[in-house]
Amino acid sequence: MYAQWIREGKLTPSSDWNKDRKIKFTLQDPCQLVRKTLGDPVAEEMRYVVKKVVGEENFIDMTPNKSNNFCCGGGGGFLQSGFQEQRRAYGQTKANQILATNATYCITPCHNCHAQVHDISTVNDHAWETVHLWTLLNLSLGILGPNERAYLGEDLKEVDVFHPESAM
């Protein structure tokens, strides 16, 4: 839907903020959204949005990806099942995929993925930040306020802050 609104001109994101910074982003394809529901077409739509938001040259795909992507290990209740050690062992497959991209950020457009990918970064020397797509879309629209940056790293905390005086 974000993609449709961008094409219709209702949303006009710009990746200028990242033109000189060249911060690299990768993208987690949520199993529920992609493989289990809408397939590769929605994965392509997500990439369209991500490239508009961070700049095409700053997007690095994981391998494998889209419908063939590895699950992060956050789904199916795994996060709440109490098997933390096994969940992190499962997530290491995903962690290795993310590490191989050398990206600074992993975008996770799914709540479960966000929680899991964030957690497995903590057992991988916090090698990447884990961020919602809505956060970056707001950043690229110039409307991301100071209190909506919980999941941005230090490198982006101060970038194009909307109404910085409202910081809490």
Add this chain to the structure above:
Amino acid sequence: MGDTAIKIGGARKSVFKDKVMKLLPDGGNLNACLTCGACASGCPATGLEGMDPRKFLRMAALGMDEEILSSNWVWMCSMCTRCMYVCPMQINIPQLVFNARAQWPKEKKPKGITSSCDMALKNDTCSAMGANEEDFQFVVEDVLEEYQESQPEFAEMKADVNREGAYYFLNQNSREPVTEPDEMVPLWKILHLAGADWTYGTKGWAAENYCLFAADNENWEKIVRTKAKAVEDLGCKVWLNTE
């Protein structure tokens, strides 16, 4: 893996696999395994508890019901369906796992999952974190007002609750209203700029459904029906599940 070889104790008749086959279209193709291992080789849960998807399916085929129905592995498979996606026979191993979960007595299922399911059943909000209707409405209105003031460009932004006839009924994971309410706002702004006609509902707003993960069919359905009714009662056209 170096595991000890599986010992088959004579001619055992699989009850569990046959039962699941009756539930699934085309029996879930559960008898069609070519033993190629494409499932296991691309499964992040391979090796946990000495199990993998191929082994699980083969053990089911061999009638080793006791072993597969007592393995914690069913709670470590996220049912992501990659095994089925890469399988040349499209064997529905995730459904075999789901139905294995369903066989567990409730008191033995992981507490984190069953207690979240129980919590969701307490309120019509379906919130696994126990947020009630008043709490949710208060948080949304409070946060909205704060942002309308602090970011005047969004003074006209809306986050309606229970507005009848809105096109989209937006659901919301409990984590934001309960623990990090500011994280709701970026999506509201996007919807505002796009001119989307949307509403929250005090009933059925919570996006999560742990009864599904618990493989508690009766309550899973109950949660879905509660949410669907909430959407229908407001006359919304689209039930929108977000990031």
